[in-house]
Amino acid sequence: MKGIDNIVKAILDDAKADVQATKDQTKQQIKQMKDKAKAEIEKQVSAMEKETAKKSEELKRREKTIMEVEIRRNNLMVKREMVDEAFSLAYKSLCELSPADYDSVVLSMIMEAADTGDEEVVPGKDQKISQKLVDEANARLKSAKRNGNLKLSKDTGDFTGGFVMRSKGIETNCTFSMLIGQLKPNLENQVANILFG
16 A cells, blocks of 8 residues: 555655646636636627517526526536646656656555566566566565566567556556556546636
């Protein structure tokens, strides 16, 4: 769990850093949408008054309510896109970690994913996992009185970031995209609070 906590912390830290850069842009987009929508509302209200003086106040109120609902819907769509973008940036940040940080994260994940200690580690097409890293994982497994016979697969998976742990025909997906996908439902509210709080 400590490895997952570190990953969650890394994701949140990366998300905070990346989000701050996009937060002002998001606020500006929302303000522009509000200003544009407000101008459109005023334009339509004015046109309605000129076009027909007989329309009731109820009709004006309904029209304004519909526009306000549309503004809220558009704001929610923009916010959803920004939250999704934050998770995309977190994934990208994980994939672009420095070699030392990448090895540290992946080593932690390997240690948690190793069940028997005889599994095969299948790297992604980026091939950032080295034999040296697998040897380090084996040494740590052995020092923890566990079986340390992990092997680096010559195959590569069709993914970037992380790895797949293979044992006796069973594959465990330990890719960064899977990790982000698993964490996203639990972290979306926190990310939204950081962005729009």
